[in-house]
Amino acid sequence: MSKADKIKARAPRGFADRGPAEIAATERMLAAIRQSYELYGFEAVETSFVEYTDALGKFLPDQDRPNEGVFSFQDDDEQWLSLRYDLTAPLARYVAEHFDALPKPYRSYRAGWVFRNEKPGPGRFRQFMQFDADTVGAASVAADAEICMMAADTLEKVGIGRGDYVIKVNNRKVLDGVLEAIGLGGETQAGQRLTVLRAIDKLDRLGPDGVRHLLGAGRKDESGDFTKGAGLEPDAIARVLAFTEAKGATNAETIENLRTVVAGSARGEEGASELAEIAALVAGSGYEDRVTVDPSVVRGLEYYTGPVYEAELTFQVQDEDGRPVRFGSVGGGGRYDGLVGRFRSEPVPATGFSIGVSRLFSALKAVKSPVVSGQETPGPVVVLVMDRDQIAAYQRMVSTLRHAGVRAELYLGSSGMKAQMKYADKRQSPCVIIQGSNERERGEVEIKDLIEGAKAADAIASNAEWKSARPAQFSVAENQLVDAVREVLGRHFG
RNA sequence: GCAGCCGUAGCUCAGUUGGUUAGAGCACCAGAUUGUGGAUCUGGGGGUCCCCCGUUCGAGCCGGGGCGGCUGUACCA
Known part of the structure; x- marks a missing residue:
């Protein structure tokens, strides 16, 4: 057999192997996160890697492109199955399936691999690990406030210093109010709303000017590729950008700014009030320096219905070539009141938070957290x-x-x-x-x-x-x- | 998906206007040393020059197509 006939030994694109040192360090980090979640009273649960496709998302893969975004295949009874792409949708299925047996509100956590059939890049894999905590069956924003405080505690537990991170909170209802005000409130504008949402989500990367183009006609990137925009009028764009820039020096000031931006919209004002409530709860426990209201956080996912949060690392480190590296978001989440309700006749409120394990892991290595850089274990x-x-x-x-x-x-x-x-x-x-x-x-x-x-x-x-x-x-x-x-x-x- | 750049040893890369048998460093293996890691010296294994077609007496080099990689961008429920 000539060498040309041999199979090339290589991991598939976007999939990574892990050696003993990385496995041990990751285990230590996961143990620290688990301790933190346990301390808050969350209990463990584990679900399978594979779910029925319709339980995961809103569409079945069509025959032409069954693997768009997710890895899917057909069972022998022709039902479509998919590898889970996050831990939230499977949890919603689990809670709906075991609803009567579970204590409500149901507080649970789980860590596991998720899979996405997307283009991989540096720090982006097609198989990666998430570590989630969710409270299902609690409509109160106290559940959201608690999760934000737990996110802060967890980051400190794994070795991120106070001041090196911030938990940003916003509310989808406030954004909905803004969108209503510029005439995007209707059902028929759902697609355009999503485009606006995703444009805002790119603020940290593209800056206000880039987002302005994306909200308007479109934007051309440095390779000359053109991205079609949301097609908003200039004053609508100004209104959206004003919303994202409504952050003040204190939470109270930010919320006051938001009330001005959404004035007249009942839904927007409800969102602002929820944020005020969360801010009060957070301050009551002494977390106001770590959990801040920030209107620039929107999250790209469609299913969020209320408060949304993002854990962002604020320190900078240099890579091997001396270029600054920002780690940015290492976790996020929010309220998804509609997700469990897809399986049941009654609505079930829920809120949760997800840590991107690999991303947090690289950040911990960069700050030389003792959790991951502890002494090497001796060999035999x-x-x-x-x-x-x-x-x-x-x-x-x-x-x-x-x-x-x-x-x-x-x-x-x-x-x-x-x-x-x-x-x-x-x-x-x-x-x-x-x-x-x-x-x-x-x-x-x-x-x-x-x-x-x-x-x-x-x-x-x-x-x-x-x-x-x-x-x-x-x-x-x-x-x-x-x-x-x-x-x-x-x-x-x- | 779209755009730009790039494919030569396990890794990092040389390779002249197209010329005979394609090189270096690192890594790996062995010896110097019947039984001692490192350093040094000596030797060795390892290549369809990404693939196919074309131009040419002759292609790693030129042309076309494909595949793969990187970067940006889009998508990421």
């Missing part, structure tokens, strides 16, 4: 195979170490001693166990401290000296093996 103690006919004896040493609770393994390859040393080095072994015929005759084992040895290597220039010195190596009686290994481990991992 490796028992070297010096004489092939003594494998049973070597295996017994491994077994002794394991029963003493020491992570250990027998070298299972076929190479010589030098390669075995390299193997142990690559495995980050704290030490290796050596027993050749000399040691065996004396009833001893040789223990080499690889960490100490590496330090000693700096002072040694010639290879002959390196080999004869045998740094950080000592001999003990066989029955002292466990104690000696523990002593070496104690030197480095206390």
